[in-house]
Amino acid sequence: MTTSWGKRADMLVHEEEPFNAEPTSAALAASYLTPTDTFYSRNHGPIPTLDRGTWRLDVDGLVDIRLRLSLAELQDRFEEHVVTATVQCAGNRRAGLIAVRDIPGEDPWQDGATSTAVWAGIRLADVLAEAGVTQAGGEADETHVAFQAPDVSQLARPSQAYGGSIPLAKATRPEVLLAWSMNGEALTPVHGAPLRVVVPGWIGARSVKWLERIIVRHGPSDNYFQSVAYRLLPPDADPDTAGPGNGLSLGPIALNSAILSPADDSTVSAGALAVSGYAFAGDGRRVARVDVSPDGGHTWVQADLGPDRGPWAWRLWRAQVHLAAGDALLVAQAWDGTAAAQPSEAEHLWNPKGYVNNACPRARVHAVHR
């Protein structure tokens, strides 16, 4: 194991400890599925290396039957399912908010705190059913399924092992997996071996890695990373004094997109220019359309959308625009199936912890005759 955790050399490493790194836009754009050595990595404490043989998963709390299962037992007892899902950090594109106003103490993620993989494992719903927990109907918003991991974070107040929860209504949906494999290979330590949660359509913070315990409980987890962090505070709140329950607890992901090529502040040839990127609707919605403007939003063309791998995964897109020589401002805007569009400006979206920057992405380019 190297200090780079199996990641390619050109990752943008925000922190070595805890390890926080994102791929470059070019690396992310190179394929629909993000190779594991390119997949972003967001961590809150040291990466644990767990022994697959002695590891056990505990399921307890408001269950009829407590479970303690080995990886082999999980693999034997439950049917394997495969889901293509984009994982996205709530802090993705924070750099665009920092450009509005500084956000001290938070990593300046660019467009790469999101990646897409094929995940294989078992349905959380099936394990919950074995413990006697099913969605009885209705909204099931009050019962939560909490996840506990062993990685102790010094960033939490007080320091504590990482955790979080999702409502039972989401936990019992077929897309939510306990995954042991990513892109056809066993999970690597940095991605949560031997078993992690994958909660498609929700912020990455709920896809808890190195899962050791599932607790069914009343109400959301009181883990620091759910009750205090990963909350959207109003602009005038002080994040150093904000307490549990302040602001809006993030969960389902909001519609977002990024321009992956050309790079911001790059020089391009005048004439036809290909503009490409990703769009992700989140929350089980679908990307319906992506528009691209070559002139700061005055005129727009519709981008071609790449393969559709379902509502849990991003769409790559590509448009051709024509540029005269000179400076130009490229803008993209994604639309989801409700015809909701991304908000235009990051300025109105600024918040003290820098979450959910889903403003229309922009790239300044300098077009020259070559």
Add this chain to the structure above:
Amino acid sequence: MTTSWGKRADMLVHEEEPFNAEPTSAALAASYLTPTDTFYSRNHGPIPTLDRGTWRLDVDGLVDIRLRLSLAELQDRFEEHVVTATVQCAGNRRAGLIAVRDIPGEDPWQDGATSTAVWAGIRLADVLAEAGVTQAGGEADETHVAFQAPDVSQLARPSQAYGGSIPLAKATRPEVLLAWSMNGEALTPVHGAPLRVVVPGWIGARSVKWLERIIVRHGPSDNYFQSVAYRLLPPDADPDTAGPGNGLSLGPIALNSAILSPADDSTVSAGALAVSGYAFAGDGRRVARVDVSPDGGHTWVQADLGPDRGPWAWRLWRAQVHLAAGDALLVAQAWDGTAAAQPSEAEHLWNPKGYVNNACPRARVHAVHR
């Protein structure tokens, strides 16, 4: 029956035939539940007056058991359920798009093509189950449940009775009703007596009135009002030549809000000013926050949200701002539970049929010392 269909005298009537009318902002703001005489009315053809005694509901198509049921049979056989739901026309707030560029042939709805009522009736899911139709799991997006009504619309090409469909996954959700009552009273003819569909969180066009037939089928309805109308066309499309399947079929509602008081272009007293309105997240999402700016978006205060009647109904909101004497531009912006915010400007949202204007609402006021 008067020509005003039981509506109050100050309704803004866009058309007498078909009858299309919305309440004033003041009338809409007066109560959380919209009185039936104030509730907006959107129609595509003549209002039918059906005989409750001889009326029957047919259920057929891809069913195990065909049903033909009287109103009394529906009321006897199935459990009554009650849902508080906001109904909203996809054309609500179209006037804001017409201000950007004209939209010929479509009514200039202001902020009142939406209203909220308590609906009582039976679950569509229960009737479908009686016909042997259940959601087998998975997404059930390919099977649709279509609704047919007797009101023939001359606006359709060719002229045809009104209809539309929703996916089985939505049709089997507990909030979707076949309703016979609105705000505690039997449906009036203009609101769909004796029985109508109520599809909470989806565009009003799917809450088909005067329901006579339910057809379970493969794929969406090919009724004009689903295959051609109620689609978000790209800005450069020609609505007169757009054919079936062009653009984006509207269904779930996008996050929206309106300022109901003060009125646009009104004179107010300098000093403290109460600003109020509604916000509706749509699609089962919740309104998480509403911000109000007294200065065109430079500074913002958080509005107080009124009672929460669940994810299918709007939130009323109120904020206090302070105005110096002079002109001011009030702006509101709603946020949903994913931290998605309304897009700022209507200009980017313009589309040829004028649907889904969910830009941040604005009101110009002239503050004077009194």
